[in-house]
Amino acid sequence: MSREDVLVSTDWAEKNLGAEGVVFVEVDEDTTAYDGGHIPGAVKFSWTTELTDPVRRDVLSKEDFEAVLSAKGISNDDLVVLYGGNNNWFAAYAYWEFKLYGHENVKLIDGGRKKWELDGRTLTTEVPERKATSYTAKDADLSIRAFRDEVVASIGVKNLVDVRSPDEYSGKIFAPAHLPQEVSQRRGHVKGAINVPWSKAANEDGTFRSDEELTALYGEAGLDGKKAVIAYCRIGERSSHTWFVLRELLGHKDVKNYDGSWVEYGSLVGVPIELGASA
Amino acid sequence: MCGAPDQAVSLPVGTDLGKQTVLAGRVVAGGAPVGGAFVRLLDGTGEFTAEVVSSASGDFRFFAAPGTWTVRALSRSGNGEAVLNAEGPGLHQTEVAVA
Numbered sequence: 001m002s003r004e005d006v007l008v009s010t011d012w013a014e015k016n017l018g019a020e021g022v023v024f025v026e027v028d029e030d031t032t033a034y035d036g037g038h039i040p041g042a043v044k045f046s047w048t049t050e051l052t053d054p055v056r057r058d059v060l061s062k063e064d065f066e067a068v069l070s071a072k073g074i075s076n077d078d079l080v081v082l083y084g085g086n087n088n089w090f091a092a093y094a095y096w097e098f099k100l101y102g103h104e105n106v107k108l109i110d111g112g113r114k115k116w117e118l119d120g121r122t123l124t125t126e127v128p129e130r131k132a133t134s135y136t137a138k139d140a141d142l143s144i145r146a147f148r149d150e151v152v153a154s155i156g157v158k159n160l161v162d163v164r165s166p167d168e169y170s171g172k173i174f175a176p177a178h179l180p181q182e183v184s185q186r187r188g189h190v191k192g193a194i195n196v197p198w199s200k201a202a203n204e205d206g207t208f209r210s211d212e213e214l215t216a217l218y219g220e221a222g223l224d225g226k227k228a229v230i231a232y233c234r235i236g237e238r239s240s241h242t243w244f245v246l247r248e249l250l251g252h253k254d255v256k257n258y259d260g261s262w263v264e265y266g267s268l269v270g271v272p273i274e275l276g277a278s279a
Numbered sequence: 280m281c282g283a284p285d286q287a288v289s290l291p292v293g294t295d296l297g298k299q300t301v302l303a304g305r306v307v308a309g310g311a312p313v314g315g316a317f318v319r320l321l322d323g324t325g326e327f328t329a330e331v332v333s334s335a336s337g338d339f340r341f342f343a344a345p346g347t348w349t350v351r352a353l354s355r356s357g358n359g360e361a362v363l364n365a366e367g368p369g370l371h372q373t374e375v376a377v378a
Contacts, residue, residue: 117315
């Protein structure tokens with residue numbers, strides 16, 4: 001696996017707008033930005049209403065995933081090129097969900113919407129019309145998804161990587177600093193987890209750091225390359241970003257995203273929690 | 280939610296400025312507001328903490344903790360930063376000029 005297999009540059013994206021068999025998809029939690037202007041031809045995905053189950057706290061079911069992709073006009077053999085705001089967090093979550101349901105031909109735009117905008121490239125409010133397809137998903141690949149019991153069983157066994165900010169990890173705050181701090185579950189982190197904030201894997205323009213920088217980052221943080229990895233954050237999207245770095249860019253074989261993340265773990269009764277900064 | 284919320288709206292109902300430390304301000308270029316700038320909050324050690332996109336009127340806001348913070352803005356009009364010293368809870372405001 002090399003970067004070219006999983007990432008495209010904004011330059012590549014611009015040169016391939018409208019290319020046969022390539023579908024650009026903008027994903028975000030709040031899709032207001034798409035409505036104000038998006039990459040020409042890009043399809044809109046709301047993470048909140050179209051990539052997560054509307055009732056249960058979960059990813060889409062296989063059937064719902066098939067229905068959404070079919071309605072959006074995405075075929076099994078299309079190359080899906082994902083990007084979004086919030087430093088590609090939700091686009092990375094979408095990437096992980098596409099892989100979960102067996103869509104192999106999927107890539108991220110390096111730097112996402114931020115890089116595209118800072119480059120001064122064209123945005124349009126024109127919404128593309130795509131003919132509906134009949135998309136067929138595979139059964140969920142659970143080798144890339146961790147559930148709560150596995151996280152508890154992995155304490156002291158696997159690498160647990162908490163990718164939230166240092167203050168969320170230490171228990172000083174509940175949520176990222178751009179949000180009100182009103183939630184009520186316990187603070188802290190999974191016992192034994194190391195803290196490598198997702199932001200350390202990215203440059204300020206949103207692009208990923210080099211392989212050499214990334215390897216050094218996780219090595220210095222104490223990640224044991226011979227052991228499996230589970231990444232988590234608060235709701236599972238920042239950890240998708242780190243899952244992408246560890247598995248898709250650095251080629252670690254066994255990396256799972258714990259999408260339940262702190263919102264689930266910090267509400268469980270009796271599980272091991274630690275407070276304080278990383279050692 | 281976890282993504283950056285719309286920065287154009289006023290403070291959420293129930294925000295207690297006696298308890299919360301809110302850092303707010305406006306991105307400007309030559310005195311004119313810069314909307315759509317990427318505004319990054321860095322802590323006292325320069326570590327990234329959060330990022331939002333400024334509203335059409337250039338406004339941004341973070342919910343942080345008392346301390347010294349750097350607000351750094353990236354935009355098509357250029358980049359810039361400002362330091363905010365929040366000694367305690369309340370609303371702390373600054374202007375970030377980009378060039």
